[in-house]
Amino acid sequence: MTAPKALEGLRVLDLAGPFGNYAGKMFAGLGADVILVEPPQGAPSRGIGPFLDDRPGPDRSIRFAYENLGKRGIVLDLETAEGRDAFLDLAAASDLVLESFGPGELERLGLTGDVLRQRNPALVLSRLSAFGQTGPFAQYKAEDLTLLAMGGLLFLGGYPGEAPVAAGGGQAVLCGNLFAAVACMVALTGAEMTGEGQDIDTSIQESVVMALENAVQFYDLEGTVRQRYAGDQRQAGAGTFDCADGQVYLLAGGVAATKFWINTRQWMADVGADGAEVLFGDEWFGIPFLRTRGAKDQFRRTFESYARSQTRAELYAEAQRRRVPLAPVNGPADLKDNKQLQFREFFVSVANALPGTDLLMPGAPYRLEATPWVAGDPAPALGEHTEEVLATLAGAADQPTRRAKA
Amino acid sequence: MTGRPLEGIRVADFCWIGAGSYTTKILSDMGAEVIKIESNAQLDSLRVAPPFKDGIKGVDRSGYFADRNSSKKSLTINMKHPDAREAILRLIRKSDLVTNNFTPGVMERFGLGYEELKAVNPKIIWMGMSMQGQEGPEKSYLGYGLTIGALTGLHWVSGLPGKEPAGTGTNYPDHIPNPCHAAFAALAALRHVRRTGQGQKIDVAQTEPMIAMLGPEVTAANLRGNRPPQGNRQRDVAPHGVYPVAGEDRWLAIVVRDDREWAALCEVLGVPEEGRFRTADQRMTHRDALDDAIAAHTRDRDGYDLMAALQGRGVACGVVQTAADVTDRDEQLRHRNHWQRMVTEGVGEMLYNAPPYRFSRSPSTLRGPAPKLGEHTAEIATDLLELDEDVVRDQSEGRLLY
Numbered sequence: 052m053t054a055p056k057a058l059e060g061l062r063v064l065d066l067a068g069p070f071g072n073y074a075g076k077m078f079a080g081l082g083a084d085v086i087l088v089e090p091p092q093g094a095p096s097r098g099i100g101p102f103l104d105d106r107p108g109p110d111r112s113i114r115f116a117y118e119n120l121g122k123r124g125i126v127l128d129l130e131t132a133e134g135r136d137a138f139l140d141l142a143a144a145s146d147l148v149l150e151s152f153g154p155g156e157l158e159r160l161g162l163t164g165d166v167l168r169q170r171n172p173a174l175v176l177s178r179l180s181a182f183g184q185t186g187p188f189a190q191y192k193a194e195d196l197t198l199l200a201m202g203g204l205l206f207l208g209g210y211p212g213e214a215p216v217a218a219g220g221g222q223a224v225l226c227g228n229l230f231a232a233v234a235c236m237v238a239l240t241g242a243e244m245t246g247e248g249q250d251i252d253t254s255i256q257e258s259v260v261m262a263l264e265n266a267v268q269f270y271d272l273e274g275t276v277r278q279r280y281a282g283d284q285r286q287a288g289a290g291t292f293d294c295a296d297g298q299v300y301l302l303a304g305g306v307a308a309t310k311f312w313i314n315t316r317q318w319m320a321d322v323g324a325d326g327a328e329v330l331f332g333d334e335w336f337g338i339p340f341l342r343t344r345g346a347k348d349q350f351r352r353t354f355e356s357y358a359r360s361q362t363r364a365e366l367y368a369e370a371q372r373r374r375v376p377l378a379p380v381n382g383p384a385d386l387k388d389n390k391q392l393q394f395r396e397f398f399v400s401v402a403n404a405l406p407g408t409d410l411l412m413p414g415a416p417y418r419l420e421a422t423p424w425v426a427g428d429p430a431p432a433l434g435e436h437t438e439e440v441l442a443t444l445a446g447a448a449d450q451p452t453r454r455a456k457a
Numbered sequence: 458m459t460g461r462p463l464e465g466i467r468v469a470d471f472c473w474i475g476a477g478s479y480t481t482k483i484l485s486d487m488g489a490e491v492i493k494i495e496s497n498a499q500l501d502s503l504r505v506a507p508p509f510k511d512g513i514k515g516v517d518r519s520g521y522f523a524d525r526n527s528s529k530k531s532l533t534i535n536m537k538h539p540d541a542r543e544a545i546l547r548l549i550r551k552s553d554l555v556t557n558n559f560t561p562g563v564m565e566r567f568g569l570g571y572e573e574l575k576a577v578n579p580k581i582i583w584m585g586m587s588m589q590g591q592e593g594p595e596k597s598y599l600g601y602g603l604t605i606g607a608l609t610g611l612h613w614v615s616g617l618p619g620k621e622p623a624g625t626g627t628n629y630p631d632h633i634p635n636p637c638h639a640a641f642a643a644l645a646a647l648r649h650v651r652r653t654g655q656g657q658k659i660d661v662a663q664t665e666p667m668i669a670m671l672g673p674e675v676t677a678a679n680l681r682g683n684r685p686p687q688g689n690r691q692r693d694v695a696p697h698g699v700y701p702v703a704g705e706d707r708w709l710a711i712v713v714r715d716d717r718e719w720a721a722l723c724e725v726l727g728v729p730e731e732g733r734f735r736t737a738d739q740r741m742t743h744r745d746a747l748d749d750a751i752a753a754h755t756r757d758r759d760g761y762d763l764m765a766a767l768q769g770r771g772v773a774c775g776v777v778q779t780a781a782d783v784t785d786r787d788e789q790l791r792h793r794n795h796w797q798r799m800v801t802e803g804v805g806e807m808l809y810n811a812p813p814y815r816f817s818r819s820p821s822t823l824r825g826p827a828p829k830l831g832e833h834t835a836e837i838a839t840d841l842l843e844l845d846e847d848v849v850r851d852q853s854e855g856r857l858l859y
Contacts, residue, residue, distance in 0.1 A: 055653065057645040077638075081645045100692060101677035107693070114673040164817065183815075186792035191768050196689060196697065197775030200710035203783040205699070207626040208615060214699040214708055215777055217689050218625045219614030220671045227813075229637035234814035236644035237487045241462030241819060243651065250817040257795055257813035262625070262632040265508065266780035268520030271808040272508040276779050281616065281623035291607075291621050298622065300607030302600075371598045378604035380622055382613045382683030383675040386668060389608075391595035397665060398679075411679040416669040417642040418590070421657035422649050 056082020067094030121427025202259025461488025477558030602628020
């Protein structure tokens with residue numbers, strides 16, 4: 052018997068826009084029927100890398116394969132009356148529509164939330180855009196890099212005295228997708244309880260602002276503007292250190308610093324690290340001292356005199372045994388060898404994830420024991436399920452609004 | 458729908474510090490009754506983390522704590538007291554969701570593991586958000602957002618080639634990847650309860666949502682191995698970077714994808730349209746010279762003026778804004794009423810992030826400030842823990858409600 056699914060019975064139309072399809076993937080993974088709706092020329096994300104062998108092509112995008120795992124795919128040309136009519140029929144039989152075309156586009160097509168809810172009052176419409184549907188920057192053209200910039204996160208990344216450096220992997224767009232997905236679940240909860248759907252307007256820039264940690268509060272309460280600090284220890288004992296086969300990240304200072312500091316200096320003493328005895332002075336409990344060049348250099352000399360003879364794995368195990376927060380600086384290819392992730396069977400091998408190619412992908416981001424995450428089928432080929440979906444849903448459109456409420 | 462969609466949902470919240478508190482903030486702001494279960498004996502360390510209102514340290518004065526705990530209630534109870542478990546079980550009977558981000562085993566030591574809670578409330582959802590998950594050889598390993606960033610590859614992919622990895626400079630996994638994934642999972646599980654009456658255990662390992670956010674990079678690396686980071690550049694497009702503008706440490710991010718945008722950029726900047734930059738392929742080939750040429754023409758321009766001029770010509774760009782800019786200067790965030798000031802009684806006003814989404818029918822603003830430590834203890838102890846008045850009023854040392 053297959054396990055029940057948390058989002059069983061929920062139908063989602065994922066309109067392929069410029070800001071990807073991760074939100075829809077979250078619904079698919081918990082069992083919703085997610086239908087990717089592509090224009091005849093294919094989803095924009097088919098053109099976003101990384102690509103197989105670095106060669107672009109509509110069936111070569113690893114990002115597309117990852118973000119559309121477990122979805123069905125249809126082609127509809129919303130520029131034609133026929134395509135719009137088909138979409139209205141589908142929306143009448145769905146619970147949620149996801150879009151990221153940008154402000155004004157659904158209005159131009161005559162497919163706004165108010166129109167869609169004439170036939171399906173419980174429908175939720177999620178509108179994800181760079182800056183929001185209205186406002187002075189609403190029509191600004193945006194890329195992941197410019198959104199990281201405008202959201203304030205870019206300024207915090209990188210090395211002092213050089214240009215800020217962006218977080219890798221397209222994080223701004225993904226932040227927007229994540230908040231949009233959460234907002235959809237909130238609105239769907241309301242729709243299932245009351246029968247009333249609504250529109251959601253999620254801003255990617257505003258989503259990025261949520262990642263500023265305490266930088267805004269420091270500015271507001273103390274008038275200080277937080278700076279970036281990569282390449283240096285933030286304070287002695289907090290940062291990246293060299294070891295035999297790469298680097299480790301150590302957080303001997305920071306939140307709950309004292310006990311980690313005591314554990315760290317004892318570790319250095321036990322292994323006879325060069326200058327470990329110096330770390331036992333009381334001055335090492337004072338943040339101003341830890342921020343001095345001298346303290347940072349002293350700590351690095353001592354720690355690395357030991358760490359350079361140890362591998363990342365050895366340091367990780369020993370630090371954790373001693374209750375010191377240290378982690379290896381892993382490259383993305385190193386994760387499949389992580390023992391904990393292997394134990395949890397985190398990676399999923401997807402056969403024909405792209406035509407003719409199997410891919411080993413990150414799997415369940417959460418474990419719901421009664422309703423487990425499922426990988427589902429590979430991302431659809433362009434139009435793979437058009438006939439099947441239109442045939443089965445056309446008849447369902449005029450039935451009363453479906454409600455998941457028990 | 459004039460109410461908030463999550464009204465009627467009650468959360469018994471053992472979360473503290475980072476990712477956990479941000480997760481339950483999402484729920485409380487949207488209408489759930491989130492009861493933050495705290496103790497004077499072991500404070501949420503963010504309550505004593507700077508910055509503080511008026512620079513004065515105090516458990517109700519941290520701006521950082523406040524922002525992560527808006528719209529919640531605070532109950533103080535000493536979990537080591539012999540009566541604590543029974544009192545909390547009475548709350549669990551009336552709750553929908555129980556959350557924690559402790560190391561595995563802590564909730565079980567309180568006698569509040571999933572199986573025990575299920576026995577008193579089969580509909581309960583138990584969600585744990587430990588660093589590495591509830592089971593496995595490294596389940597007890599400890600870490601923070603920064604070490605999780607290193608462990609998961611975020612650090613590696615964010616930096617300049619040949620230099621030390623940079624990461625985001627923040628505990629990024631704590632702020633968005635983990636809270637949003639966890640909140641999504643909890644809301645999905647709540648739907649399952651509504652439909653079937655079946656509660657369950659949710660296990661979020663704080664490493665895994667972060668890796669999910671690097672899915673394409675990790676999947677590609679599984680095929681071809683690790684590659685050096687690219688800084689702000691992209692493999693298939695140039696210019697794609699951050700350029701200096703007037704002022705100290707001021708920058709503008711610019712991306713040009715086609716010849717039309719390139720022509721517009723040249724015109725606005727006054728860069729001569731050189732032959733070697735004419736096509737997209739040429740711009741890729743000569744990207745070092747290209748970046749130098751652009752920087753030479755942006756260096757003395759005001760960033761905001763240049764952004765407006767380039768956007769007027771359809772070129773994607775954005776000022777690299779500081780915390781001060783997003784708070785005081787950004788007109789778009791002001792238009793969306795992103796920043797909210799709310800008053801804590803006896804402390805004063807503090808600044809909060811509203812959620813980054815707006816609903817057309819439901820309110821999207823915050824419901825209230827973060828609770829003062831133990832602010833709602835008497836109310837919750839009487840109504841939900843069903844404690845006698847003498848217990849609620851008890852001020853003796855070693856009391857239950859401490």
